[in-house]
Amino acid sequence: MSRSLEHDFFRHEYGRLVAMLCRRVGVRHLQAVEDAVQTALLAAVDDWPRAELPESPSAWLFRVASNRLVGELQRRQRHGELDREHWVALDGTVSPSTVHLRGDVEDDLLRMIFVCCSDALPTESQRVLALKVVCGFSVREIAERLFMTEANVYKRLGRAQARLRGEALQLDGVETEQFAARLPAVQAVAYLLFSEGYLSSHAEMPFRRELCDEAKRITGLLATHPIGATPETYALLALMHLHSARASARRSASGGLVLLEEQNRSRWNAAEIGLGLSWLARSACGDRFSRYHAEAGIAAEHCLAPSFAETRWDRIVECYELLERAAPSALHTLNRAVAVAEHLGPLEGLAVLDRLEIPPWLERSYIWHAVLAYLQGRCGRVELARQHADAALARAPSASIADALERRLAPFMTRQGDGC
């Protein structure tokens, strides 16, 4: 009988192997490293089912991949395809006996994440590269998950690799200080991956959970490593846990979206909420209050409220004010207006929006119209509410969001066949 492998074993092993080998031969050889890792995984698929799993599958893969890589780099050196300055001391550097201490591997993986977040790369490319080399997704899988075309993913990866080749010599010597400077970029990439998975308008896709898990994995690595362990990282990890603890309650049995006030709070994952709260407690130090702190604070208030009605809306309003200061966005103001309406009433909520300069992207979104429909409706302005409710529904980006809107805004909507 063969032992079983963890669900994401191959994908995560890809990331670990690429990181370990790049650390040893240099990021400039990323392409050759990825090829060698791909070959080793294919060999595993071919060999392992024919016999028992090797004692340590990870060590087996490392041995096969490094042999392959060394062979290829030696061939290139023999054929003069490598500049002398790019020569690698191949003997010993990639010897299997020198690796596979757990801490080492995590160190390598973290280093690779920082490499992906080079400031020479646009954010979008950082995300694509991280999904490829750290999370082990293929071009097609990345395109699906980030709603990009495969051609666009290819282009971004190609440019990113070219950039890394140019930057390679310094990168190999990247030290702690340079890492620290890149930490905000790494956090931002993890945050974006999480949001893409959690808040995406394509929320019914099954792989959204994978993106959330990858984001948590990266942030968890940061939080437990001296380079990444800062209050911002703790707050980021807290907010991820406090959101994903409630993820399953956001889905109905049929896959629809369940609104916060409709959620069965006993389905929230108490253990993960506890985890989130403990990271939030650890984040409460230092002198910087980041957007992650504010967002984790909001999520924590929701997690701690016994019911929608008993939510401490005053605290949530405060957190939104802090969030607007840390990361100004009209969307945050809109959210604050909703919280103010719950706390003080719909008129006060609308008053927040009166002072807001509405950017065009927000005015075109379903969210803007849904909030206005709800607040105007609660003020008894039936006609205004109806207009906004119809506009919100027309702009709903997915069927499950449209369903949720219909439930929430039903009293304000134009009904089919309502004519006189």
Added chain:
Amino acid sequence: MQKYLCLQRGVPSREPGEARPSPAEMQAMYAKFNEWRQKFQANLVDLGGRLGDGRLELHSSASDGPFVEVKDLVGGYMVVSASSLAEAIAIARECPGLLSPNSGVEVIEIRSPG
């Protein structure tokens, strides 16, 4: 039961540039291969393996060639037992990874003595 040699062979693909499987797809292939192995446990005489380096040795009087070496044609082998060629082919066809746009399997009866 008769034994059959199954040879995995590369074949020219009609769609060149076939994308390589992603790690997640490889994990799925691994799982499928294990299921297949369970299902046909009784028929699998030798799960074989991939073929590695080798060399064709010739008598000095052999002509100069060139000779195609089997290792250049065959990626891997295994031996199954079945009551007929048709059954052996059915088993091989179900094996994940053997049939793809750029690989096929050749199933050959192994004649037993007598």
